[in-house]
Every structure is written in structure tokens, then in C-alpha cells.
Amino acid sequence: xxxxxxxxxxxxxxxxxxxxxxxxxxxxxxxxxxxxxxxxxxxxxxxxxxxxxxxxxxxxxxxxxxxxxxxxxxxxxxxxxxxxxxxxxxxxxxxxxxxxxxxxxxxxxxxxxxxxxxxxxxxxxxxxxxxxxxxxxxxxxxxxxxxxxxxxxxxxxxxxxxxxxxxxxxxx
Numbered sequence: 001x002x003x004x005x006x007x008x009x010x011x012x013x014x015x016x017x018x019x020x021x022x023x024x025x026x027x028x029x030x031x032x033x034x035x036x037x038x039x040x041x042x043x044x045x046x047x048x049x050x051x052x053x054x055x056x057x058x059x060x061x062x063x064x065x066x067x068x069x070x071x072x073x074x075x076x077x078x079x080x081x082x083x084x085x086x087x088x089x090x091x092x093x094x095x096x097x098x099x100x101x102x103x104x105x106x107x108x109x110x111x112x113x114x115x116x117x118x119x120x121x122x123x124x125x126x127x128x129x130x131x132x133x134x135x136x137x138x139x140x141x142x143x144x145x146x147x148x149x150x151x152x153x154x155x156x157x158x159x160x161x162x163x164x165x166x167x168x169x170x171x172x
Contacts, residue, residue: 003131006124011170014100020171021054023099024129025109029059029088032105032142032156034069036129038082039157040164047168056099058091060112065089070146076153080161096122103129103167106141132163132170 003011014020022040026032037057044053068074069084077084095102096117102125104110110128117123129142135158142159145152 003127007127007131010101010124010127015171017052017100017171019052019054020101021099022056022101022103022167023091023095024055024057024103024105025060025091025113026057026105026142027059027109027144028061028064028146029057029086029090030064030067030070031073031145031153032129032160033057033059034084034086034088035073035077035082035157036103036105036142036160036164037086038077038084039160040167042082043164043168047172049168049172054099057086058089058095060091060109060116062090072150072153073145073156076150076157080157091116093118096125100125102126105129106144129160129163132166133159134166135159135162 024033024036034057037055041055044050065088067088074084093116102113104113104126110126113126114123130140142156145156
């Protein structure tokens with residue numbers, strides 16, 4: 001999956017800014033998006049750029065609001081040295097004013113975000129996570145591991161590690 005020209009222009013405008021606000025979005029905000037937030041947080045801190053990035057995550061649905069991420073995702077993340085303490089929340093229209101980039105994990109998340117975007121300019125902030133993943137994969141999205149076994153959570157963390165590193169490099 002490639003970035004559109006408008007998305008490439010947005011990334012170029014954000015590159016090197018003193019503060020960049022990123023919201024990661026999946027369906028329930030219990031697996032992929034909090035994992036992406038945790039992975040990205042570890043990357044920016046490793047590079048000494050933690051103060052430049054404001055990171056958060058949300059879900060298009062509100063089923064898990066206030067809960068911690070899925071225990072299986074927290075266990076797999078912990079094995080990689082990541083602690084996922086985010087409390088789940090639902091994405092809102094005001095997030096389009098608050099964040100510079102809103103990164104969806106799959107096609108349905110992207111469609112739901114576009115439907116929620118308050119203005120045409122707001123839709124330009126919506127970017128697919130898979131556009132940053134370089135590793136060979138059979139997906140053009142970040143698959144939901146919720147109904148998968150351990151391998152599904154590990155795959156998602158591998159994809160997010162690759163994609164978030166490339167996202168950081170694009171914005172650094």
C-alpha cells in the first residue's frame with residue numbers, strides 16, 4: 001500500500017516539526033491501536049524524541065471504553081519490553097482538530113474515520129498504517145488478532161514495529 005500524493009505532502013509538512021500529534025485507530029482500541037501507540041512511544045523514546053511526539057489511540061467503536069488493552073496483547077507486548085497502559089476510548093470528531101495524523105489499521109477503520117471527519121481537509125489526516133510497513137506481507141492492512149492465537153498477536157507486533165520505525169523515519 002502506498003501513500004497518496006496528498007498524504008506524502010502532509011508527511012513532508014510534518015517532518016521535523018517541534019511537535020507532532022499522532023492518533024492510532026482500530027476497531028475497539030484493545031489490540032492494534034494501543035499496541036501501535038506503545039510501539040511508537042518506545043521508538044521515539046529510543047531516539048530521544050519523546051518530547052516531540054504526542055501519541056494516543058482510539059477505537060471506532062465504544063465497546064471497551066475505559067478498559068485496558070486486551071490481556072493477550074499486553075502479554076505479547078510485555079515480552080518485547082512494552083507496557084500498554086492506555087485506557088480505551090472511542091475516536092471523536094474533535095480528534096481531527098487535535099491530531100496531525102490519524103492512522104487507521106484497516107480499510108474499515110479508514111472508511112469509518114472518513115465518515116466521521118468533519119471537513120474535507122480533515123480526511124487528509126487519515127493515513128493507513130500499512131502504508132509504512134515495508135516487510136514482505138500478504139496483507140495491505142494490519143490484521144485484527146482478536147480471534148487469532150499467539151501468532152496473530154506476534155504478527156501484529158512485527159508489522160507495527162516495522163511500520164512505526166518507518167513512520168518515525170519519515171517524520172524525524
